[in-house]
Amino acid sequence: MSAFSPELIAYLILGVVERLGSVDAARAHIDGKKAQGKSFDVILDELEAERIAAAGEAHAAVENMPDS
């Protein structure tokens, strides 16, 4: 049986594209803040707050997983 898997190729490509999308969204997000005239200090503070919020959500999601 051939182990060549079209699904594997699709997963690989989608993985790269999804991350590209995430970075693209982040770049647009920061550009939006800059367009609002926010200073570097304010933008960095907001990015820090977003990271802390994402960390909280990730911990909650993992905490709610079953143990086994």
Next chain:
Amino acid sequence: MNDQKDLLASKTTWGILLTILAPLLSKYFNFTPELQAMLSSDLAQIVGLVLAGWGQLSRKASITSVAGIPLNKPPTTPPVIFIGFLALGMALLVGCAGKPLLTEGTSPAERAAEAIAQAEVGLTIAYRAVAEEAARGVLTKAELTDFLGKLDKASGILTKAQALRRDGLFADSLKEALQSKSLLGTVNGLLAERIKQQRPKT
């Protein structure tokens, strides 16, 4: 068709990657003007399609591994490799090779700000990926907890970098931000190890 080969030895694979990545690379990365023009032109994609077609027409071997990792269990392997690629893409694109997110300036304050912005975005993406994986349920709670622990360590260093920046200690802030990014990059190693653990026992 009984011959076996690695995915990375496939002309079709490289053709598909060239076709898809050429325009994306020119969009996200800075190259010389000549290379930038070539990547953003149709030529790179046409070459990629021809290469992929040639690979299929001349195919004599089945692909049985990816970078040396056997694919004896394709139904379980793809999601795990998918997660690895999440981190790989994150590290490549948010790392030092990417275009600046916040500032292209070279003053100490701007260099620190850019490094912090990249690390902040990388960590936020990573935390969101963990939350998505928790919902997907491919990895175990223990595995994701371990993953979170590493991200939390990078996060702590980044918090310190932010504090140093607020105090005006930009050189120290930059050093901490780069360390945070470096630690974030080691997540790739962790995930690669997990991929190896998914290898079928031979």
